[in-house]
Amino acid sequence: xxxxxxxxxxxxxxxxxxxTLSCSPIxxxxxxxxYQQTPGQGLQFLFEYFSETQRNKGxxxxxxxxxxxxxxxxxxxxxxxxxxxxxxxxxxxxRGERAPETQYFGPGTRLLVL
Amino acid sequence: AQTVTQSQPEMSVQEAETVTLxxxxxTSESDYYLFWYKQPPSRQMILVIRQEAYKQxxxxxxRFSVNFQKAAKSFSLKISDSQLGDAAMYFCAxxxxxxxxxxxxxxxxxxxx
Numbered sequence: 383x384x385x386x387x388x389x390x391x392x393x394x395x396x397x398x399x400x401x402t403l404s405c406s407p408i409x410x411x412x413x414x415x416x417y418q419q420t421p422g423q424g425l426q427f428l429f430e431y432f433s434e435t436q437r438n439k440g441x442x443x444x445x446x447x448x449x450x451x452x453x454x455x456x457x458x459x460x461x462x463x464x465x466x467x468x469x470x471x472x473x474x475x476x477r478g479e480r481a482p483e484t485q486y487f488g489p490g491t492r493l494l495v496l
Numbered sequence: 497a498q499t500v501t502q503s504q505p506e507m508s509v510q511e512a513e514t515v516t517l518x519x520x521x522x523t524s525e526s527d528y529y530l531f532w533y534k535q536p537p538s539r540q541m542i543l544v545i546r547q548e549a550y551k552q553x554x555x556x557x558x559r560f561s562v563n564f565q566k567a568a569k570s571f572s573l574k575i576s577d578s579q580l581g582d583a584a585m586y587f588c589a590x591x592x593x594x595x596x597x598x599x600x601x602x603x604x605x606x607x608x609x
Contacts, residue, residue, distance in 0.1 A: 415596065425587065425599040438596050472541060474597070484531070485597055487541040 384409065386475050386488035394494045400461040403491045405473035407454050413437075413478025414456035415485060416448060419470040428471075431456050432478045460493075468495045498523045500590050502600035509578045510608050516563075517573040517603045519588030526550075528592040530564065530571045535602075536584040544586070547571065575605075583607045 387406045395401050407414050415438075416428040427440040431450035450456045454475075460467055470492050474485035499522045509515035521530065532544040547555045547564050554562050559576045575582055588600040 417597075417599075424601045425597075427596050427598070430596060440596075483591065484529070484543055484546055485591070486543070487533075489540045 386473060386486055388471075388473055388488040388491050390491060391489065392492050392494075394496065395463050396496050397463055397465060399463050400459065401463060401493060403458045403460075403471055403473075403493075405456045405458070405475075405488055407456070407473075407475030408486055411475035411477055411486075412454050413476045413483075414450060414454065415474045415476075416456070416458050417472045417474065418442075419472055419490070420468075425472070428458070437478075463495045465495050468493060498525070498590055498592070498598050500588055500598050500600040502588050502603050504603045505601070506604045506606070508606040508608055509575075511578055511580060513578055514574060514576045515578055515605065517575075517586055517588075517605065519571045519573070519600055521569050521571060521588070521590050523569070523590065523592070525592045528590060530562075531587075531589040531591070531597070532560070532562070532571075532573045533587045533589055533599075534582075534584045535587065536581075541587075545573065578607050580607050580609065 389404045413432045415430040417425050419425045430438040434450045445461045448458045470490045472490045474487045476483040476485045501520045528549045530547045534544045535541045545557045545560050561574045563572045585602045587602045590598045
């Protein structure tokens with residue numbers, strides 16, 4: 383079974399721009415979660431999508447948004463980029479059966495905002 | 497709110513020795529999972545081991561085992577016969593029914609040859 387894939391792997395943007403990151407879950411997984419990883423804050427939960435609906439949300443500003451498609455692939459968008467948005471963005475997939483589950487992570491997209 | 501605390505930011509162990517990484521958590525839930533994830537430098541986060549809260553038996557995966565103390569809300573990871581490939585950041589994590597993982601700050605493990 384193919385693992386979680388994320389594209390692109392690396393991105394360089396400038397302040398004020400917007401960016402879209404993509405995540406393809408493991409086949410059969412319907413839940414996709416997004417996390418931001420920075421040296422200072424560690425790993426922080428952004429949001430989770432299940433069956434094209436946002437099911438859970440972390441404490442991030444509205445500049446961070448996402449969506450999920452019918453094939454369970456998910457995109458995350460960050461608008462009006464700030465320097466502090468530089469981070470490794472990880473997505474993770476699971477079956478989403480509303481029980482404690484193991485999430486499987488992708489390799490991440492490293493975003494640098496200049 | 498649930499929290500996960502890893503009190504050891506960094507640890508070192510001699511190759512072939514045993515090391516234990518500490519983790520405590522706080523929750524009022526009774527049904528949850530605990531995980532240890534490994535993130536090698538510039539590489540993908542991978543699951544090392546997981547423990548279901550309802551199981552009293554400690555989980556084991558080859559050289560990796562946990563000491564799960566539910567009443568004390570403690571979940572430590574023991575790595576036996578440490579190998580150079582074990583060098584990584586280790587994250588303790590918690591998940592309950594809402595499918596959100598809460599991570600600790602991580603412990604960077606160095607393996608000394």
